[in-house]
Amino acid sequence: MGNNIKIYLENVSKVFGPDALNALALIDKGMTKTELLEKKGHVLGLHGINLEIETGKTTVIMGLSGSGKSTLIRHLNRLIEPTSGRILVDGEDILNLNALELRQFRRKKISMVFQKFALLPHKTVLENVIYGLLIDKVPPHAAKERGMAQVELVGLSGFENNFPGQLSGGMQQRVGLARALATDAEILLMDEAFSALDPLIRHDMQMQLREIQARLHKTIVFITHDLDEALLLGDKIAILKDGILRQVDTGMNILKNPADDYVGRFVRDVNRARILTCGPLAQPGTPTGDTRLNAEQTLESAFPIMAAAQGPIGVLANDGALLGVVTARQIMEALIQQDRAKSTLVGSDI
Ligand SMILES: Nc1ncnc2c1ncn2[C@@H]1O[C@H](COP(=O)(O)OP(=O)(O)OP(=O)(O)O)[C@@H](O)[C@H]1O
Ligand SMILES: [Mg+2]
Structure with a gap:
């Protein structure tokens, strides 16, 4: 295990039910999730x-x-314990933590942002943000200072003395994020943290999270149903089906080389570039390597070329002049924006 790995799940299986170990043995022998439910009344998680899961x-x-x-993410802070397998965080098996150690682990190392904001209604924004710190016996003055920094980070300066009920859903979500950030935890677990937000606010939050992440380099595990969101935020995307991991890779590689038909269908709608060309995306910079794109080339055709490149690629005008460079991320985002404009990507069948 490389030391760039923050969290490692090793052969983790979870069955819900009173006789989980025997039920898991049946699954290991080839029984399906549906059969297990019908014949044994146990649920394969x-x-x-x-x-x-890589650091930062x-x-x-x-x-x-x-x-x-959710079952997977809840294993990471031991809200759920596996039926078999190990979960290592910084190389340490979290199943070995005693009650006190586990409490400290949850307070200091790993924090969770929920879909429902779970704010205390009778406490102000700032009080909500620093609540955990005070429980943790951080002196009030220091807690306030740290809390205010987080309030600022999520763009809520001026609202620190308001009550949650006076804020919009998106703002409440940001309070939840600030609270998670205030703990200084290295790991952030976000289970559909943005799903309750309307699309514009949601995009705002996504951008804000990216900005925060660029500064803080937390190890974030983020659950979403939304492929746009996954591509925008994820350095890696893991695709689960019926409790089994089907593919873990960069968004780019998943779009380009889906591991199987299921993943292919899952992502199919996003992998279509139509109108945009590379020219408008070119920005000042120095290209890496000799590969060049043409300004009039579509993003779709640039896709495989760019995926193979190591850094920014030069974009040439028709007369051969260097217009500037584009990065993989930029093209990716342009594709996403394009699809966003064409409304929903993920069909109801996946
Ligand atoms: N406490 C539990 N007891 C029994 N079965 C459970 C329990 N928690 C989860 N499950 C089952 O485990 C499976 C995985 O559930 P999980 O909540 O992890 O799904 P999910 O991918 O998060 O779904 P969603 O997108 O709806 O949140 C489901 O079949 C669910 O019914
Ligand atoms: Mg869930």
Whole structure:
């Protein structure tokens, strides 16, 4: 295990039910999730998950409802314990933590942002943000200072003395984010943290999270149903189906080389570039390597070229002049924006 790996799930399986171990043995022998439910009344949550979560990166978990996303993320702070397998955080098996150690682990190392904001209604924004710190016996003055910094970070300066009920949903969500950030935890777990927000506010939050992440480099595990969101935020995307990991890779590679038909269908709608060309995206900079794109080339045709490149690629005008450079990320985002404009990407069948 490389030391750039923050969290490592080793062959993690979870069955819900009174006789989980025997039920898991049946799954290991080839029984399906549906059969297990029908014949044994047990629910398969996860099966044989091996997943490396990189330090300082955002790993997105995607999958249909019931595929095991929340089950997976809840294993990471031991809200759920596996039926078998190990979960290592910084190389340490969290199943070995005693009650006190676990409490400290949850307070200091890992914090969770929920979909429902879970704010205390009778406490102000700032009080909500620093609540955990005070419980943790951080002196009030220091807690306030730290809290204010987080309030500012999520763009809520001036609202620190308001009550949650006086804020919009998006603002409440940001309070939840500030609270998670205030703990200084190195790991942030976000289970559909933005799903309750309307699209504009949601995009705002996504951008804000990216900005924060560029500064703080937390290890973030982010669950979403939304492929746009996954591509925008995820350094890696993990796709779950029926408790099994089907593919873990960069968004780019998943779009380009889906591991199987299921993943292919899952992402199909996003992989279409239509109108935009490379020219408008060119920005000042020095190209890496000799590969060049043409200004009139579509993003779709630039896609495989750019995916193979190591850094910014030069964009040439028709007369051969260097217009500037584009990065993989820029093209990716342009594709996403384009699809965003064409409304929903993920069909109801996935
Ligand atoms: N406490 C539990 N007891 C029994 N079954 C459970 C429990 N928690 C989850 N499950 C089952 O485990 C499977 C995975 O559930 P999970 O909540 O992880 O799905 P999810 O991918 O997060 O779905 P959603 O997108 O709807 O939130 C489902 O079949 C679910 O019914
Ligand atoms: Mg869930």
